[in-house]
Amino acid sequence: MQAKEKLESRLKELPTEQLVQLLMIATKGNPRLRKELLVLTAETKELVSSVKRTITSLHKLDGSMKRLSSGTISAKVRDAISAIARIADSSADDAFELLCSLITTEGHIHEQVDDSSGFITGAFRGALTKRAQSIVLRCKNEKVLLASLLVACKHDEFGSVLDFIDAVAPSLPEGVVRKVIDDIVTREPQVQSQDRFAYDSNVGMHKRFLVALGEVDEYVSLSKRTTGLHVSDHLTIAQMYCDQDATSLLESEFLNIVMSAPVPDIQSIALLVKYGFISEMSNVLASMSRPNSLDYYALSMVAVELMYRGSWLGATSAFRLLVEDILHHSRTGAYPLGASYLGQLRSLSGMVEAWGSMLPHEVYMLKLRERHILKTSFWKYVVKK
Numbered sequence: 001m002q003a004k005e006k007l008e009s010r011l012k013e014l015p016t017e018q019l020v021q022l023l024m025i026a027t028k029g030n031p032r033l034r035k036e037l038l039v040l041t042a043e044t045k046e047l048v049s050s051v052k053r054t055i056t057s058l059h060k061l062d063g064s065m066k067r068l069s070s071g072t073i074s075a076k077v078r079d080a081i082s083a084i085a086r087i088a089d090s091s092a093d094d095a096f097e098l099l100c101s102l103i104t105t106e107g108h109i110h111e112q113v114d115d116s117s118g119f120i121t122g123a124f125r126g127a128l129t130k131r132a133q134s135i136v137l138r139c140k141n142e143k144v145l146l147a148s149l150l151v152a153c154k155h156d157e158f159g160s161v162l163d164f165i166d167a168v169a170p171s172l173p174e175g176v177v178r179k180v181i182d183d184i185v186t187r188e189p190q191v192q193s194q195d196r197f198a199y200d201s202n203v204g205m206h207k208r209f210l211v212a213l214g215e216v217d218e219y220v221s222l223s224k225r226t227t228g229l230h231v232s233d234h235l236t237i238a239q240m241y242c243d244q245d246a247t248s249l250l251e252s253e254f255l256n257i258v259m260s261a262p263v264p265d266i267q268s269i270a271l272l273v274k275y276g277f278i279s280e281m282s283n284v285l286a287s288m289s290r291p292n293s294l295d296y297y298a299l300s301m302v303a304v305e306l307m308y309r310g311s312w313l314g315a316t317s318a319f320r321l322l323v324e325d326i327l328h329h330s331r332t333g334a335y336p337l338g339a340s341y342l343g344q345l346r347s348l349s350g351m352v353e354a355w356g357s358m359l360p361h362e363v364y365m366l367k368l369r370e371r372h373i374l375k376t377s378f379w380k381y382v383v384k385k
Contacts, residue, residue, distance in 0.1 A: 044086075044087055044090045044091060044094075047083045047086055047087050048087060048094060048098070050083060051080050051083050051084055051087070051098050051102070052098070052101075054076060054079070054080045054083075054102075055080070055098070055101050055102055055105060057076075058073075058076070058077070058102075058105035058108070058109060059104075059105055059108055061073070061108060061109060061112045061113070062112060063111075063112035063113055064112075067114075068112060068113045069113075070113050070114060070115045070116075070117050070119045070120050071117070071119050073109060073113050073119075073120060074119035074120045074122065074123040077102070077105075077109075077120065077123040077124065077127075077128070078123050078127050080098075080102055081099075081102070081123070081127050081128055081131050084098050084099055084102070084131065084135075085131055085135075088134075088135045088138065092135050092136075092138035092139045092140070093139050093140065093141045093144040093145075095135050096132070096135050096136060096139050096144065096145065096148055097144055097147075097148045099128060099131065099132050099135065099148075099152075100148035100149060100151050100152035101148075101151060101152075102128065103124060103128060103152050103160060103161060103164060104151060104152065104154065106120070106124050106157075106158060106160055107155070107157050107158070110157070110158060121158065121160070124158070124160040125158075125159065125160045125163050128160070128164070129160070129163045129164050129166075129167045130167070132164055132167050132168050133167040133168060133171075136167075136168040136171045136172065137171050142173055142175065142176055145172065145173070145176050146176050146179055146180065149168075149172075149176065149180050150180065150183055152164060153165070153180060153183075153184065153205050155201055155202075156201040156204065156205060157201065161201070161205060162201075162204055162205065162208055165205060165208040165209060165212070166208055166211075169208065169209055169211075169212030170212050172212070174213065177209050177212060177213060178213075180209060181206060181209050181210070184202050184205055184206045184209075185206065187202050189202065200226065200227075203222065203226045203227060206222060207219060207222060207223065207233075207236075210222065211236060211240060214240055216237060216240045216241060219233075219236070219237060219240065220237060231257075231261070231265045231268065234254050234257050234258075234268065235254075235265065235267055235268050235271065237254060238254040238268065238271055238272075239271065241254075242271070242275060254268070254272075255272065255277065255280065258272060258281075258284065259280060259283075259284055263288075264284050264288060266294065266295040266298045266299050266302065267295060267298050269281050269284060269285065269298075269302055270298045270299075270301060270302050270305075273302055273305050273306060273309075273314075274305065278306065278309050278311050278314065279311070279314075281302075281306075281314060282306065282311050282313055282314025282317065285302075285314055285317035285318055285321070286313060286314070286317045286356075286357070286358055288317070288321060290321060290324045290325055290328060294321065294322070294325045296322065296325075299318055299321060299322055300318075300322060302318050303315050303318035303319050303322070303344075306318060307344075307348070312348050312351045312352045313352060313355075313356070313358065315344075315348055316345060316348050316349070316352065316358070316361075317358070319341045319344050319345050319348070320345065320364070322338070322341050323338050323341045323342060323345070323368070324368075326338040326341075326378075327368075327371075327372045327375060327378065330375065332377060332378075335377060335378045335381050336381050338378060338381070339378070339381035339382045342365075342382055345361060345364075346361065348361075349361030349362075
């Protein structure tokens, strides 16, 4: 029996009083453990009161007198989220209401605390959003849901509310979503600008709720009269079409937009490849020059998908873009990966029957080596292959 299992077995046999004494000794000098035990043993009413006190204290933070630690404050937020998760075990509606109240503290916290570490943002956009997704599924009271959402969706300075909406809106009753939208559209713009396309978080929230409803036409109309249609909007619209009927992509402008863009969006290409636009996206990749920034993960997935679907030229174009970006930016940490991409290119070259406008593999390799001959540490990895 392992030492851990042996200890667990023996602790189970201890009388309650002895176990309590051991726990009290363990909590000495360990405030974190003491706090966790208090949360675990608290009644729901105690937890609700505790979370409310925490929310009030976060609203009253004052960083003008002394420097506040983002680590300490983010831990306080995470502790509140953990307590709310416990509350959800007995009352999901109360828990959701508290989460919506907690998210309203973020703006004031950022005003008072330097969050260059990203700890506070991570607590709100990560831990809180994840917990909300599981709690909303258990909520039964639509009045509480609506009232809580109206509190959470008053404004969104840091994008956390948009993530929150993405997490909970698909699980909300349609009637609740539409009432929240009705409230949003009656509000004054949150930005005062002569530019009608200036960002307004009310518009951002409105758009996210429309995504949850699958209202493609409304989304397009709202975008055109407010922010304008950007690449991210076209990608969202395309995903909404796919959720309903992938063939609707043919009726949208999305394909033409991606194919005619000066620098095509890699995620958009990935989506179109997924839904069968293989030859079109292979042509887009073949004509692409190396962009200033590259979504490595998305493009590598595109390369693998094109290989799987037998588009050797398309996969070759994707792998070449990856290699050239690594070398151009001298990403030494990625040199082994770049060398493996060259191995893929060598394998693919044997399957290509006609290169068309693309350089054959041998010619491409000669020119690549000429351009980057001084990057000897990279070529050492290639030799090893």
